[in-house]
Amino acid sequence: MDATTTPSPDVLRFTRAERWTHRTIAILTVVLILTGAALFFPDLSVLVGNRPLVKNIHTVSGLLLPLPLIVAAFFVAFRRDAELLNRFSPDDWRWLRSRERRSGTIPVGKFNAGQKLNAAFTLGSIIVMFGTGVIMWQNGYFSDDIRTGATFVHDWLGLVVVIMVAGHTWMAMNDAEARRGMRTGTVTRSWAEREHSQWVTQDSKV
Amino acid sequence: MGRRVVLGMVGLGVVGVFAGRAAQQTVNSTVGTIPGLGAVVPAAGGFRIYTVTNGYPEMNPNAYRLAVYGGVNNELSLSLADLADLPQTQMTKDFQCVTGWRVDDVPWNGVLLSDILAAAGANPEAYALRFFSFDGVYTESLTMEQAMRPDVLIATAMFGKPVTREHGGPVRLYVAPMYGYKSLKWLSGIEVVNTVVPGYWEQRGYDIDAWVGASNGRNDDPIA
Numbered sequence: 001m002d003a004t005t006t007p008s009p010d011v012l013r014f015t016r017a018e019r020w021t022h023r024t025i026a027i028l029t030v031v032l033i034l035t036g037a038a039l040f041f042p043d044l045s046v047l048v049g050n051r052p053l054v055k056n057i058h059t060v061s062g063l064l065l066p067l068p069l070i071v072a073a074f075f076v077a078f079r080r081d082a083e084l085l086n087r088f089s090p091d092d093w094r095w096l097r098s099r100e101r102r103s104g105t106i107p108v109g110k111f112n113a114g115q116k117l118n119a120a121f122t123l124g125s126i127i128v129m130f131g132t133g134v135i136m137w138q139n140g141y142f143s144d145d146i147r148t149g150a151t152f153v154h155d156w157l158g159l160v161v162v163i164m165v166a167g168h169t170w171m172a173m174n175d176a177e178a179r180r181g182m183r184t185g186t187v188t189r190s191w192a193e194r195e196h197s198q199w200v201t202q203d204s205k206v
Numbered sequence: 207m208g209r210r211v212v213l214g215m216v217g218l219g220v221v222g223v224f225a226g227r228a229a230q231q232t233v234n235s236t237v238g239t240i241p242g243l244g245a246v247v248p249a250a251g252g253f254r255i256y257t258v259t260n261g262y263p264e265m266n267p268n269a270y271r272l273a274v275y276g277g278v279n280n281e282l283s284l285s286l287a288d289l290a291d292l293p294q295t296q297m298t299k300d301f302q303c304v305t306g307w308r309v310d311d312v313p314w315n316g317v318l319l320s321d322i323l324a325a326a327g328a329n330p331e332a333y334a335l336r337f338f339s340f341d342g343v344y345t346e347s348l349t350m351e352q353a354m355r356p357d358v359l360i361a362t363a364m365f366g367k368p369v370t371r372e373h374g375g376p377v378r379l380y381v382a383p384m385y386g387y388k389s390l391k392w393l394s395g396i397e398v399v400n401t402v403v404p405g406y407w408e409q410r411g412y413d414i415d416a417w418v419g420a421s422n423g424r425n426d427d428p429i430a
Binding site for chain 1: 207208209211212213214215216218219222223224225226227229230253255257260261262305306307371372424
């Protein structure tokens with residue numbers, strides 16, 4: 001490996017605030033998926049029982065879910081990364097379509113196009129799941145049609161979220177250095193140059 | 207671009223909330239009819255499973271007894287075999303929940319409540335019935351007139367199979383013309399009484415006479 005033969009200084013990828021934002025959202029998401037599954041699948045419901053408790057945990061976790069993002073918005077580093085995630089370049093579109101996206105021939109900044117789409121999907125999901133969840137929670141204020149519609153959206157998007165989270169986890173499991181970046185905040189310069197060439201050349205902050 | 211994805215999802219979410227009811231019905235009538243998929247695809251099987259206690263009570267079918275008592279000539283304690291010896295009735299009818307979802311054309315099997323009341327020699331002057339669940343909490347009520355209808359069943363089978371635990375097995379009430387909360391799950395006792403005693407959901411604001419389409423402020427199609 002390059003990193004061991006030619007030791008290179010580490011690069012700061014995520015600040016402490018960003019890591020804690022990720023961590024709290026991840027924990028809440030896992031709790032929401034597990035309790036949601038226990039509420040949703042009849043066989044699992046019977047197995048787990050304790051429906052009122054499971055329901056309360058699910059509701060409280062859901063209500064807490066936007067909180068880490070709101071707190072994170074007060075941190076400059078988070079806002080700067082959010083800006084990077086929001087910006088799509090022509091290279092990003094090429095990257096998405098190319099079979100050689102992993103070869104490094106298409107320039108990639110701090111975030112690749114897949115990560116950008118995942119970030120947008122995650123934020124969109126949180127907003128929609130939160131909104132439909134509140135309708136189901138405060139059901140007395142809404143008509144049956146709206147409640148049924150909210151349940152429908154919550155169910156289906158929930159299923160898609162589970163698939164996306166599984167994919168996200170799978171990608172992370174295949175890249176120890178990316179995981180280290182999110183766990184400790186730093187990555188090796190060689191990894192950064194290989195995976196995010198434009199990021200390290202344009203921003204040499206260590 | 208990221209912003210557009212987020213806004214697009216929110217827009218789709220809003221559309222889904224307003225169109226979801228129709229979409230859910232389409233899902234139920236198409237995907238929901240494919241065996242096996244109903245358990246995975248959201249609510250495709252149609253039923254949502256509720257319980258009023260912390261769990262889903264379990265009952266050994268061999269130990270099961272249905273008690274019929276109160277204003278009767280012969281108190282009964284019916285095992286599943288006893289229920290099977292009574293005249294059997296089959297009907298295919300919808301199940302409509304007061305929260306909005308409906309499952310079309312559910313095949314039900316069991317004994318008409320009127321046949322059980324006849325077997326017990328229920329006092330025809332008695333005005334009402336109370337129903338008790340072996341979950342220890344859930345109760346329901348019907349007037350005697352409602353109970354004698356030919357679409358009120360003590361159900362022992364749904365979809366051609368014994369009523370499962372989550373659906374209220376081994377024996378549940380099925381009051382076809384009324385909202386689902388009247389169809390008490392995990393039935394263990396029927397008491398013949400002289401006044402209507404509001405059941406679990408009725409104590410929580412739901413209508414006692416829960417006719418589908420004519421109660422609880424709803425306008426669903428009545429159960430044919």
